Amino acid sequence: MNDANVETLLAAKLIGNSPKMQQLRMLVKFAGRCNSSIMISGPSGSGKEVVADAIHTISQRADAPNITVNCGALPEQLIESELFGHEKGSFTGAFKQHVGLFEQSNGGTIFLDEIGDMPLNMQVKLLRVLESRIVNRVGGNQNIPIDVRVIAASHKNLGTAIQRGSFREDLFYRLCVVPIEVPALHERTEDIPALVEHFLKHQSEDVPSPIFTPEAYAVLQSYDWPGNVRELRNxxxxxxxxxxxxxxxxxxxxxxxxSDIVPAAPRVDTQPSSTFHNQSAASEAPFTRSFPNNGRETPFSGMLSSALGQQTTDVVDLNAHLQSEERRIILHALNTSHGVVSKAARSINIKRTTFIDKMRKHNIDKHFENDMALAAGF
Ligand SMILES: Nc1ncnc2c1ncn2[C@@H]1O[C@H](COP(=O)(O)OP(=O)(O)OP(=O)(O)O)[C@@H](O)[C@H]1O
Known part of the structure; x- marks a missing residue:
């Protein structure tokens, strides 16, 4: 692929013309040309997977497999056999031979997402494979050479994980030959209009697009976007x-x-239909109708504000308001799950690790009784 084609392809995949995005595309272009391991950092939803995919697509490996592994989602007992494969009969339940993801991506790229969630014992094995470029299936005695470009990503600060002893320093340096940092959306709000246009273009052609006014864009650009580009897309x-x-x-x-942070909250779960049916649009099928919007509150915002027991149009500081809502939802989930974090995370449909990050952010200690009392009054 020549330079011009690479640039066109990257401009179409990695939307945004802010200085930070221009710099990111330059780094991606460089990374596509080399064969070294890459470590992508950046907050959740900022586009790390899009970057990894772009690197593969412009690289010489583009026609070979590009396999994504979510290290946080693999059960600890299965991770070794998923990554490196196993021989038939090597453990109970190994009814047939399994070719691991490293072998499957031979010649291409393997993207190890959420590498910070990989258990320590697996980190040792991964390091060995990266150094030797050889995999051994579980229960096998054959050395299988592999030629795979490794891209890893984490939304966690791996420096802190190394200090805490939950991530190996030697593995970090092995992976982080080329570091790439994807900026949070609030650091490049000038890209928001282009991203909105991009997402609108990719919506179903049967539905006419909404038209954001310049004032609406200004509000979008003043928001913090804790869920980054993913939240904007929603x-x-x-x-x-x-x-x-x-x-x-x-x-x-x-x-x-x-509504991005509210849907799974119990308060909304228990009330929305009755609240909605009190609206003037009650006879309309909810969620399928396009509401006229000529300068007054829409049935949509009315439905939401009633479900929340507040006026959304009264919100003065959107970021502060959303943060406090998020805190209340986290506390309520913890209270309902009697402090069991994994259950609480499931109840509001987010990952356990994200839930813990949010507890830290809001300074919530699950054993802190005052917090629980507050949550009870949710
Ligand atoms: N620059 C961009 N241009 C176009 N779409 C983008 C861009 N960045 C992110 N997106 C879109 O935002 C969503 C989230 O992106 P992605 O999954 O790559 O984020 P992530 O950083 O890998 O998230 P996580 O840390 O949760 O795994 C996807 O739908 C992706 O297509």
Whole structure:
């Protein structure tokens, strides 16, 4: 692929023309040319997987497999056999031979997402494979040479993980030959209009796109985006459902953004339909209709604000408001699960590790009784 083609492809995949995105695309272009291991860092939803995919696509390995492994999602007992394979009969349940993901991606790229969640004993084995470029299936005695480009990513700070002893320093340096940092969306808010346009272009052609007013864009650009580009994509999808072919105004944004952190909260679960049916649009099928939006509150924002027991249009500081809502939801989930973190995380449909990060962010100690009392009054 020549330079011009690479640049066109990257501009189409990695949307945004802010200085940070231009710098990121330059790094990606460079990374595509070399064969070294790459470590991508950046907050959740910022586009680490998009970057990994772009690197593979512009590399000489583009026609070979590109396999993504979510290290945090693999059960600890299975991770070795998933990555390196196993021979028939090597353990109870190994009914047939299994070719591991490293072998499957031979000639291509393996993307180890959430590498910070990999158990320590597996980190040792991974390091050995990266140094020797040889895998041994579980229960096998054959040395299988592999030629795989490794890209790893983590939304956690691996420096802190190394200090805490939960991530091996030697593995970090083995993986981090070329470090790439993906910026958070709030560091490049000038890219928001282009991202919105991009997501609108990729919506179903049967539905007319909503039209964001300049004031609506200004509100989008003043928000913090803790869920980064993923959260923005959700907001655009939601706008397409509720404002198809209509104007989206500044006052509509709070409701569109807010529902991102609310849906799984018990309060909404128990009330939405009755609340919705009190609205003037009660006879309409919820979630399928495009609401006219000529300058007053829409049934959508009304439904949300009633479900939340508050006026979304009264929100003055959107970021502070959303943070406090998030804290209340986390506390409520912990209270309902009697402090069992994994259960609490499941109940609001987020990963356990993300839940723990949010507890830390909000300074919540699951044994802290005052917090629980607060949550009880949720
Ligand atoms: N620069 C970008 N251009 C276009 N789409 C993007 C960009 N960055 C992210 N996205 C979109 O945002 C969503 C989240 O991106 P992605 O899964 O790559 O994030 P991530 O950082 O890997 O998240 P996580 O840490 O949770 O795994 C995806 O739908 C992706 O297509």
């Amino acid at each position: 907001v655009v999808e939601r706008a397409t459902v509720f404002f198809a072919g209509q104007l989206v105004q500044a006052r509509d944004i709070a409701a569109l953004v807010q």
